[in-house]
Amino acid sequence: MRLYLKFSTKTKTMILVIVLFILTCIVFSFLRQIDIRNLISLSKEEFKGEIANIYTTTLKRTKEFYTSRAKANLESDNIKNYIKNQDIEKIKILTQARFKVLKEENPYLLNMKFFNNQGQLLTFLGIKNRSLNPKNAKNEYFFLDKDILTYHILTPFYEKNKLLGWIEFCLAAEYFLKEIQDFSELKGNIVFNKEYQDGNLITKGSQTFILHSFTLFDVDDKQAKMIFYQDITEQEDIIKKSFIEALILSLFLILIILLILHYGFKVLIKRLEISENSLRHLNANLEQKIQIELQKRREQERILMHQSRLASMGEMIGNIAHQWRQPLTELSAIITHLGLMMELKRLDCENFKKQEKSAENLISYMSKTIDDFRNFFKPNTEKIVFSIEKTLDKTLKLLESSFKEHSINVKKDFKEEIEFYGFQNQFSQAILNILCNAKDVLIERKIKNPCIKISLTRENQNIFIKIKDNGGGITISPVEKIFEPYISTKHANMGTGIGLYMSKVIIEKNFKGNLYAENKDNGAEFTINLILTSSPKMQMKA
Ligand SMILES: Nc1ncnc2c1ncn2[C@@H]1O[C@H](COP(=O)(O)OP(=O)(O)OP(=O)(O)O)[C@@H](O)[C@H]1O
Ligand SMILES: [Mg+2]
The missing domain is CATH 3.30.450.220 (LuxQ periplasmic domain, N-terminal subdomain)
Incomplete structure (x- = not known):
């Protein structure tokens, strides 16, 4: 054998x-x-x-x-x-x-x-x-x-x-x-x-x-x-001869067939070699092309990520401005109050201390706001175990004053305390993009009683985070198109169209989850579906 x-x-x-x-x-x-x-x-x-x-x-x-x-x-x-x-x-x-x-x-x-x-x-x-x-x-x-x-x-x-x-x-x-x-x-x-x-x-x-x-x-x-x-010698001779004749004839034909086969195989092998070589060449080229394309794509993603960060940063600066407006007014009022008191020579120690305390509180609030934003923009260095509920809260907090300013009602419905292993900042960024979009729609369309509902539920190993607004829904058709890069209905200065694309990349590529949108009850609903493969600690160990 x-x-x-x-x-x-x-x-x-x-x-x-x-x-x-x-x-x-x-x-x-x-x-x-x-x-x-x-x-x-x-x-x-x-x-x-x-x-x-x-x-x-x-x-x-x-x-x-x-x-x-x-x-x-x-x-x-x-x-x-x-x-x-x-x-x-x-x-x-x-x-x-x-x-x-x-x-x-x-x-x-x-x-x-x-x-x-x-x-x-x-x-x-x-x-x-x-x-x-x-x-x-x-x-x-x-x-x-x-x-x-x-x-x-x-x-x-x-x-x-x-x-x-x-x-x-x-x-x-x-x-x-x-x-x-x-x-x-x-x-x-x-x-x-x-x-x-x-x-x-x-x-x-x-x-x-x-x-x-x-x-x-x-x-x-x-x-x-x-x-x-x-x-019967003659006939016997014919019989003997017939065998020898057949043998000679077969040998002769075998020789011819072998020659033909040999030649045929030679030609065939040559052709195979040529096609194999061209295939190998094509393969090598293909690999090279794929590598180049992959590199290009990675670069593009990096640029997109960067753009997205810049966009978010722009929005965040707006938010910081919102957050700071109130304490700045209050600080100015304290300073004016102190000046006035000095002029009137009514500034006693106790009063000063009280005003100082208020000013300190305001400054520490402002400083905390900066910390919050700085943390948010820290690059993702490593995966950590984080609480989804707390991260959602933190993200909401970043937009708190903006929501307040536009009287947007935020309804939270967090039924579970879930811990997850992954890049916390990326997750926060994905949520932020969705929340910002909802906020933008509600403001842009001047919705009466604007409202954003955010829920966190769990079914066995499935985690669902739903963000729903009453802003009238997505106008782009088909709806899935909104996840493609550079798709935006916003004015050129207002939106680049990469927010949702980035959110999808983060959820589906880095979190192995699912992000989809649908129009529901006079608004858009975004669902993030994550899967807990094992306990976060186990995931961490793995
Ligand atoms: N909650 C929503 N309601 C209605 N339309 C929405 C909603 N969220 C997103 N969209 C639509 O999807 C488009 C794409 O959103 P995406 O976040 O990708 O980009 P953008 O918000 O336009 O720009 P960027 O986020 O890059 O600044 C939006 O321009 C908008 O038309
Ligand atoms: Mg957006």
């Missing part, structure tokens, strides 16, 4: 193609072999039929021929009588010439025998050999004697239906072999071995033959067989 994994795709594909190709070649060569084998078996059947045909025709013809020869012999020269009288000399002399002619006609004729009605041999012409007693034999039969096979044709003869004897012609069985060989052009011989089975394949040197066997005689388990060899 590990070895398999080591191969490259190219090698794997090549191996697969080669294997598939070899398999196809094997299948084709196998099919061709089947084809040739079918042809061989067809021709085998043909030869088998032909041999059987020649054999039976020859047998019939031979039997008829020699039976007619025997009858002709009996009818001529009164031979019948000589046999009846068992005149052997006469029989021999009279038949000799005829036998000679027959022998010349067919050299396989071995002898001609004469039997009396008892089946005893009277005389014979030709070679001496053994025969069966005609009384116990059929009219034609094969006889096996010491590995010599002979064919016997018996012709009985009668006188007034009384059997007088038999004339027998005996032929060497090779006669049939010769006849079949002549007609079928197959080579053959006679064997006495049982091993020669019909259909067997035998090889002699480089030649291959199919065996066609004919059982001629079967007595006492002795068998003589006539066998013929059908030469």
